[in-house]
Amino acid sequence: MLTVTTAPGIASVGIVGGSLGGLFQAVALAELGLDVTVWERSVGRPDDRGAGIVLQPSVAWFLRMFCGVDPDLISVPVTHRQFFSRDGQSHHTLMGQRMISWGAIHTSLRDRLDSARYHDGQRVTALAPRPDGVDVHVGDAVRSVDLAIIADGSASRHRGLVAPEGAPRYAGYVAYRGVIDEAGLPEELSEVFRNRFSFYDGDRTQFLCYFIPGDFGTITPGKRRMNWVWYVRADAAGLDRITTDRNGTAHGLSLPPGLIAPQVHTELLDHARTLLPKPMRQLVEYTREPFAQAILDGRVSRMRGGRTLLTGDAAFVVRPHTAASAEKAAADAITLFAALQQIPSLDGALRAWEKDRLAEGMALYKHGVGLGHRLGLGTSEATRTAAAGPAA
Ligand SMILES: Cc1cc2nc3c(=O)[nH]c(=O)nc-3n(C[C@H](O)[C@H](O)[C@H](O)COP(=O)(O)OP(=O)(O)OC[C@H]3O[C@@H](n4cnc5c(N)ncnc54)[C@H](O)[C@@H]3O)c2cc1C
Structure with a gap:
């Protein structure tokens, strides 16, 4: 287990979405001593549809260390x-x-997070950036945080705040x-x-x-x-x-x-x-x-706008042939943890994080499209924006 206690210039973090992407971030940032709050719109344990996931190194490392x-x-x-x-x-x-x-990863992460930090059945309706933070609107309530992380998945409603062009x-x-x-x-x-x-x-x-x-x-x-x-x-x-x-x-x-x-x-x-x-x-x-x-297929050209970050499928949606979606979400969190811990200025840490995650996201995106093409899949019909339909 890791024991660390610093992050430059921030004390509180709000996370939109409590699936794997949001939980990886929440658990890692809580280890940094930050006051973390997760809002998840669904109630109770999300339906994991029994989905299987290839266990990749960052997820394994995260489970062990965090x-x-x-x-x-x-x-x-x-x-x-x-x-x-x-x-x-x-x-x-x-x-x-x-x-x-999916369920075994979710349970491990959820068990690690103090239940006071995780609010299920609460949909984030708006994010309003301020110079030194973000106001998170949840129902009639507004909570001000120093850093907001958008982890609301491929059908993200909040992605546009950072990357309006990024709908899959x-x-x-x-x-x-x-x-x-x-x-x-x-x-x-x-x-x-x-x-x-x-x-x-x-x-x-x-x-x-x-x-x-x-x-x-x-x-x-x-x-x-x-x-x-x-x-x-x-x-x-x-x-x-x-x-x-x-x-x-x-x-x-x-x-x-x-x-x-x-x-x-x-x-x-x-x-x-x-x-x-x-x-x-x-x-x-x-x-x-x-x-x-x-x-x-989803890609973004930015993962940071001021004090707001994109993570997981809200940023890059990569083809499942890569077996890397959960891995990418874990690496988003590990990299942010390391940047905040090692780089003395908040701006420098977030800039370094974004550069790293954009490069990896784009590489995985292209790799996935290439694998699909080799299988004769995904060469046409790519006409519908994911934002047009309900969340996957
Ligand atoms: C059924 C299924 C099977 C999968 N199989 C694999 C696999 O085999 N291999 C692999 O690597 N990956 C797989 N994945 C993908 C992998 O789980 C995701 O890439 C990874 O979990 C990161 O997803 P995410 O948390 O970014 O987004 P999601 O898992 O989509 O989670 C987004 C969360 O945000 C919540 N949310 C949305 N809007 C709001 C709002 N306004 N306010 C509050 N909460 C909100 C949603 O309810 C949801 O819980 C699968 C995903 C699913 C759902």
Whole structure:
């Protein structure tokens, strides 16, 4: 664990959004001795949709150093990458990685933060910059802070204060996703995927899967979950169809679990039978509540305006093939922590932080677009701004 106690010229920080991006910042800045407040519009523990995340070095480091959590105890190891062909044959190569769940990271961060600092069910309606700080409007209340951090995600409503040009665009394909309790899978199917990060690269499509922790980060065999992602091209009309739920409600850029329209679900199963190797097709069939997210491209040319910063997906939205979104959010926080700790002037620290994060964000953005193109994904249809739809 780290013990530090200084930051130049600021005492209080307000953070808009209490998902991973906001929580990484909150936990790190609280370690600096700052008075940190997080406002999160959703109530209770956010719905993690069971999502799996490749555990990357900055997240692992953050959990260990700032949260006192051993990441090995809440992540599932894989020893190999496994590549399938359409007929179900596979070959593998040695490559060790660890897989974690969104929920296990969120819980570790949330547990580290004093509950008085985290206000859920509170939407930030406006940010009003002052020369020496920012007024944060939450309902009828106004709270003045020395530094504000916008961590309200890809569909950010506050990004425009810093980077008006930064609204993400639809990349022309969606990720269908599914999560299955390990206990609900036949042993012979689990065995195919155990200890493996498995891929199938088809014609302008990709399917991948791996085991992740179960509830409360448990990694006990039998209590884990299988997590799969299937990238499928969809034009703007196709996206609308996929994300319009069984009740006819349009969700815009994502479809939550449990709401898939029967016809869309039937088509998903049909496509799985036609396009996927048998073990992966079976995973789709075993999934009760598939969900979906539009893939977005988002980049900004600034991450700082005066005393207001952008972090996480509110800044750069990078393609998930990079497996770097959570990693980038953690690195945003670690870099700010280090800059505030090491650089004596606030302006100098924020300038150094912005320079570093813009360079990394842009590099990841380009890398992700390149990976998508290599898979034949995201070459067209990138026409819709993410701001047009509800939050993913
Ligand atoms: C379902 C899902 C699956 C994912 N899978 C992966 C993965 O496999 N690998 C990976 O690296 N990353 C993945 N990510 C992305 C990763 O979690 C994010 O990149 C990372 O958490 C940083 O996101 P964020 O906190 O910046 O934004 P978000 O996670 O979008 O959070 C934004 C938060 O701000 C809140 N908010 C919005 N507006 C306001 C307001 N006005 N006032 C108060 N609160 C507000 C929202 O309720 C939300 O909690 C996934 C994300 C989701 C949601």
